[in-house]
């Protein structure tokens with residue numbers, strides 16, 4: 001990083017909660033030329049600062065909140081990257097994990113003059129961290145402990161004169177539930193990693209930030225041009241938007257069904273004085289024109305009454321359309337309570353409980369102490385959520401340790417394995433499977449590369465970065481605009497495949513469910529590395545997935561995968577060519593893998609549950625949505641995995657990166673440390 005910073009603001013805050021001290025250090029202490037920011041910077045900080053013996057809830061665990069070089073500019077998405085050792089492992093104690101949240105928290109951190117915050121130690125009593133430009137101090141939060149997320153954020157917002165951007169934990173984090181999140185505004189949360197529990201273990205209730213600075217940009221005119229280019233690519237021009245036609249047509253497609261498009265009855269009950277309005281919402285400088293809706297106070301005071309964004313809005317919308325607005329509204333109420341309590345997406349875990357409940361007589365009053373006959377009702381749901389957040393009942397406390405623990409405890413190991421598998425993920429790793437608590441599991445959505453991507457993620461088998469945007473394009477959810485199978489659709493699919501891999505064959509193989517294709521390993525490698533770059537710059541991955549592959553507004557519907565790179569250039573002045581992009585992705589993925597390797601991860605952690613092969617058998621797939629007869633066998637999968645190790649430069653027998661791979665990536669010091677300090681027997 002040069003002396004004059006473009007994109008960065010140049011300072012990190014190192015907060016020792018045990019000593020109650022705050023130190024300002026140069027961001028480049030951790031070599032931003034090599035690790036850029038966000039996920040990259042957070043990973044090198046973990047590698048450097050976090051002792052390998054640190055348990056997730058130990059004071060020694062290091063918790064980072066990082067911005068990226070694009071954060072606080074005009075087109076980034078405002079995400080904050082959070083990393084630490086996660087408690088969400090079972091029966092192991094968890095491993096290094098990451099998550100991120102949107103809102104305006106990260107840009108505000110840059111405006112206050114900081115690229116990130118590193119928390120170490122444990123405060124002697126509940127505290128919050130207060131930043132107001134140059135002032136950065138630890139403050140007493142004993143009066144805030146016990147408040148839900150909306151209450152504590154409202155209080156800190158009020159104390160800041162309605163200026164601060166806040167991230168906080170609710171009761172679930174305070175009680176260290178595995179389902180806990182960190183929340184910023186009403187709906188932006190760290191959905192993975194159980195990081196609310198890590199904050200809780202450090203007695204850290206919230207972070208309140210306000211700043212008056214700005215981020216210097218190397219090429220301001222270039223940035224303005226790029227903003228216009230991107231808007232033309234992925235959303236309506238702002239002056240063309242109306243309530244019926246929001247900036248992003250994808251968002252508009254679910255608007256009609258949301259319970260927020262209110263009935264008069266609802267308005268009368270909730271808003272007799274007309275103080276509320278329904279508004280589009282989005283993170284700071286969303287490149288996609290915003291992806292959410294919320295009900296907020298017209299005068300801008302206080303937290304809104306609820307907000308739905310992205311993946312939250314889709315099921316609510318679908319449910320409202322299918323079952324009526326009342327059902328959708330109940331769903332939204334659950335989500336809002338979820339966010340107040342600081343739990344991870346309750347809808348996915350209720351969906352997870354559903355097959356167990358449907359199987360009958362597995363969860364009974366006798367073995368759990370609660371009456372399951374009301375399962376699915378609003379009262380039952382609310383009570384269960386409270387008991388998981390506060391661990392106020394035996395069952396609540398057991399669920400708070402993760403589904404895998406709960407199911408094994410209450411219904412025995414073999415059945416637990418079946419249902420655990422049905423709830424969460426595909427990977428039979430005690431470290432990576434997250435104890436079955438959070439993330440995403442999309443039954444039937446794993447095409448060949450998707451399956452391999454999830455299984456080899458450096459996070460866990462529910463890593464949202466592994467959802468395959470290409471799935472939508474290949475199998476067609478772009479509706480009338482680009483009918484699957486049409487000539488135009490075929491041209492776009494072939495074009496994307498050629499652009500990324502030099503040939504249409506790669507997408508062709510994927511579409512044909514060719515588990516033995518040579519295309520799968522390089523595809524998987526590209527996905528991991530591309531997302532690593534996105535997350536380090538930081539550019540919203542939700543927006544990027546959509547705008548890379550497809551546009552509603554360009555001729556031929558072509559998207560642009562290079563937008564993050566182009567932005568990086570105009571913001572920092574650094575021209576990141578294709579080779580550097582690949583080299584960064586490689587280095588970054590290798591660093592994360594090294595952190596996991598020192599925690600004991602190897603090939604065994606990349607293997608699948610045996611039940612996956614049953615689910616992907618020819619018979620099951622033939623009768624599925626995909627109607628393919630090409631089933632997956634263990635041999636297929638292990639062959640794909642071997643091929644992936646080969647392209648990654650990892651040892652096939654152990655799954656560990658080779659010394660020569662670290663050397664080729666320009667980071668031999670990481671291999672040296674693995675061998676000399678941690679005693680890892682790295683293959684040559």
Ligand code: SF4
Pocket residue numbers: 076077078102103281282283285286287288289290291292309310540541542543
């Ligand atoms: S697409 Fe959604 S999550 Fe991403 S930046 Fe925009 S509003 Fe935030």
